[in-house]
Amino acid sequence: MASTFDYVHGYTTREAERLGDQARSVAALLHSDTRYPAGSLVLEAGCGTGEQTVTLARQSPNAKFISVDVSGGSLDAARAQVRAARFDNVVFAQTDIYVPPFAPATFDHVFVCFVLEHLSRPTEALTHLKRVLKPGGTITVFEGDHGSTYFHPDSPHARRAVQCLVDLQARAGGNSLIGRELYPLLTAAGFRNVKVSPRMVYVDSSRPELVEGFTKNTFTAMVEGVRERALAEHLIDEQTWQQGIADLYRTADPDGTFCYTFFKAVATR
Amino acid sequence: MASTFDYVHGYTTREAERLGDQARSVAALLHSDTRYPAGSLVLEAGCGTGEQTVTLARQSPNAKFISVDVSGGSLDAARAQVRAARFDNVVFAQTDIYVPPFAPATFDHVFVCFVLEHLSRPTEALTHLKRVLKPGGTITVFEGDHGSTYFHPDSPHARRAVQCLVDLQARAGGNSLIGRELYPLLTAAGFRNVKVSPRMVYVDSSRPELVEGFTKNTFTAMVEGVRERALAEHLIDEQTWQQGIADLYRTADPDGTFCYTFFKAVATR
Numbered sequence: 001m002a003s004t005f006d007y008v009h010g011y012t013t014r015e016a017e018r019l020g021d022q023a024r025s026v027a028a029l030l031h032s033d034t035r036y037p038a039g040s041l042v043l044e045a046g047c048g049t050g051e052q053t054v055t056l057a058r059q060s061p062n063a064k065f066i067s068v069d070v071s072g073g074s075l076d077a078a079r080a081q082v083r084a085a086r087f088d089n090v091v092f093a094q095t096d097i098y099v100p101p102f103a104p105a106t107f108d109h110v111f112v113c114f115v116l117e118h119l120s121r122p123t124e125a126l127t128h129l130k131r132v133l134k135p136g137g138t139i140t141v142f143e144g145d146h147g148s149t150y151f152h153p154d155s156p157h158a159r160r161a162v163q164c165l166v167d168l169q170a171r172a173g174g175n176s177l178i179g180r181e182l183y184p185l186l187t188a189a190g191f192r193n194v195k196v197s198p199r200m201v202y203v204d205s206s207r208p209e210l211v212e213g214f215t216k217n218t219f220t221a222m223v224e225g226v227r228e229r230a231l232a233e234h235l236i237d238e239q240t241w242q243q244g245i246a247d248l249y250r251t252a253d254p255d256g257t258f259c260y261t262f263f264k265a266v267a268t269r
Numbered sequence: 270m271a272s273t274f275d276y277v278h279g280y281t282t283r284e285a286e287r288l289g290d291q292a293r294s295v296a297a298l299l300h301s302d303t304r305y306p307a308g309s310l311v312l313e314a315g316c317g318t319g320e321q322t323v324t325l326a327r328q329s330p331n332a333k334f335i336s337v338d339v340s341g342g343s344l345d346a347a348r349a350q351v352r353a354a355r356f357d358n359v360v361f362a363q364t365d366i367y368v369p370p371f372a373p374a375t376f377d378h379v380f381v382c383f384v385l386e387h388l389s390r391p392t393e394a395l396t397h398l399k400r401v402l403k404p405g406g407t408i409t410v411f412e413g414d415h416g417s418t419y420f421h422p423d424s425p426h427a428r429r430a431v432q433c434l435v436d437l438q439a440r441a442g443g444n445s446l447i448g449r450e451l452y453p454l455l456t457a458a459g460f461r462n463v464k465v466s467p468r469m470v471y472v473d474s475s476r477p478e479l480v481e482g483f484t485k486n487t488f489t490a491m492v493e494g495v496r497e498r499a500l501a502e503h504l505i506d507e508q509t510w511q512q513g514i515a516d517l518y519r520t521a522d523p524d525g526t527f528c529y530t531f532f533k534a535v536a537t538r
Contacts, residue, residue: 147419148528152449154416180421183473184524194475200530202467204452255453259417261469261528 009225025213029199030262031055034140038062040108045097045129046070046115050078052142056111057087065090066107070097097125102132109133113142116185120173126189133269139191141265145179148200148261149219151251158251161223161244164230171233179263191267203258215258220248278494294482298468299531300324303409307331309377314366314398315339315384319347321411325380326356334359335376339366366394371401378402382411385454389442395458402538408460410534414448417469417530418488420520427520430492430513433499440502448532460536472527484527489517 031052036042040063047053047067056065067090069075075092082090095101097115110129116122129139146166151158169176178185179198186194203210224245230236236244251258300321305311309332316322316336325334336359338344344361351359364370366384379398385391398408415435420427438445447454448467455463472479493514499505505513520527 145419147423148417150414150416150446150449152453154446177419177423180419180526180528183475183526184421187524194473196471196473196475196526198469198471198528200467200469202465204463204465206452206463206465255456257449257452257465259449259467259530 009222012225025210025218026199026201026262027055029201030142030264031059034059034111034264036060036063036109040064041066041106042109042111043100043102043107043129043132044068044111044113045100045125046112047075047078047092048114049074050081052111052113053078053090054081054085054087057082057085057090061087061089063089066093066102067091068093068095068097068100070094098128100128100132104131105134106132107134108137110137110139112139114144116141117143117169117176117178118172118174122175122178122185123188126185126191130189130191130269135269137269139186139267139269141182141186141267142262143179143182144176144260144262146176148179148259150259151248152255152257153247153250155244155247155250157240157244158247159244160236160240161230161248164235164241165223165226167235168226168229168233179261182263182265186265186267191269194265194267197264197266198261199264200259200261203252205254205256211252211258214260215252215256216249219258219260220245220252223248278491281494294479294487295468295470295531296324298470299411299533300328303328303380303533305329305332305378309333310335310375311378311380312369312371312376312398312401313337313380313382314369314394315381316344316347316361317383318343319350321380321382322347322359323350323354323356326351326354326359330356330358332358335362336360337362337364337366337369339363367397369397369401373400374403375401376403377406379406379408381408383413385410386412386438386445386447387441387443391444391447391454392457395454395460399458399460399538404538406538408455408536408538410451410455410536411531412448412451413445413529413531415445417448417528419528420517421524421526422516422519424513424516424519426509426513427516428513429505429509430499430517433504433510434492434495436504437495437498437502448530451532451534455534455536460538463534463536466533466535468531468533470527470529470531472521474523474525480521480527483529484521484525485518488527488529489514489521492517 042063042065044065044067047069053067110133119125166176183194183196203215311332311334313334313336316338322336341363379402388394435445452465472484
């Protein structure tokens with residue numbers, strides 16, 4: 001059972017803060033329509049530091065969640081978040097998403113958020129998750145798609161910096177363009193009734209909370225997080241990188257705009 | 270007063286059919302929330318062949334529309350469409366969008382759809398339109414953004430073919446990446462209370478009417494329409510072009526997906 005996981009964004013404190021900003025600034029857009037009936041048993045596969053766990057627990061107070069992750073450190077952070085928010089409907093377990101230690105047809109529903117993008121075999125992971133889901137139960141999957149990023153003013157340097165993130169994730173075996181692919185992935189894993197719902201984040205200066213919370217502190221911070229690796233792997237030169245990051249911040253000016261799309265998919269076993 | 274207009278898509282019958290497919294497949298997404306009160310006088314600036322005019326007239330039967338275009342041929346087609354649909358609340362006039370022959374503060378509202386992308390001076394056009402709008406009246410602007418296009422399977426050849434359209438429009442003085450720019454454009458033209466609402470078209474094989482009506486017969490047909498000019502101006506070689514178009518059609522297969530975003534903006538004088 002793999003105990004390490006090549007998480008492209010790393011496990012630093014700034015990354016934890018970034019995830020918090022991301023979760024708060026787009027939580028309503030992504031999760032407001034994700035609710036589970038009272039008494040449901042739901043597997044959250046790949047809970048990370050618990051950003052979505054808290055939202056899940058809040059929105060479905062009478063469902064029971066088993067939230068698993070491969071990283072013990074992330075689970076500690078997730079446990080602390082859920083405890084601080086005083087929810088008692090979540091149980092945590094350290095486990096590999098490819099080897100879920102649960103009997104077939106254990107869960108009423110499965111929830112997977114920002115996980116598949118990091119996996120080299122997403123269809124295999126989905127197939128395992130299908131096995132532990134009851135017939136007729138649903139899987140809900142959220143993923144971003146870095147290829148959905150565009151902004152004003154446009155900048156080839158900024159696009160180049162974003163591409164570093166895409167390339168690094170690909171080198172690590174992941175796929176940061178996976179959002180657009182949820183329909184064929186879920187279909188290939190044997191799910192039925194696949195419904196995809198894109199959630200586009202559009203930011204201009206009339207939405208200051210998204211300028212700060214999303215453009216700067218979520219997306220640009222995420223790109224900045226791979227600086228050392230991008231330079232070390234010679235994906236970009238230092239000058240282009242600096243200009244690219246400056247141009248990303250430039251889109252947060254009063255006449256700038258920023259666009260990014262997350263994808264939600266719901267399907268049935 | 271300019272009587273010609275370098276419309277990148279041309280004025281052919283296939284282009285007219287393409288516009289019809291586009292209008293029908295995404296009309297609800299774009300226009301279902303565009304309605305004008307009874308008695309309003311609305312300027313539709315750049316009505317083209319009348320695809321949006323029919324929707325406007327249907328959705329606001331008790332408003333009065335003055336629909337103008339620079340092309341007499343397009344106006345004939347628009348007139349025929351409105352007549353066939355038996356609407357009597359539209360008057361047509363041939364005029365240049367930069368020189369609207371109306372007194373200041375004539376209109377309660379202004380509507381502009383898929384026009385600014387073709388103009389070299391969009392802010393100037395908006396300023397002229399503001400002049401003929403009553404204080405407190407609204408302008409509604411729709412534009413696409415070809416940079417919002419992405420698909421599965423991804424293909425550098427297909428992206429290259431799409432880029433030909435972007436480059437040709439830029440050479441003709443237009444800007445096919447203008448959707449993301451509506452907020453700063455309207456602000457720069459002096460409008461207040463600018464609200465932008467992106468309208469993303471997401472297509473997978475569970476939505477067959479969009480596979481046909483949008484992916485194939487709207488978007489890919491639009492790209493195919495610039496084949497001769499793209500080759501003549503050496504923007505692409507014949508083999509890459511053919512592969513690019515084939516790859517765009519490939520996204521309409523059962524495991525393909527296609528994404529494109531239109532932008533609606535509403536602002537107040």
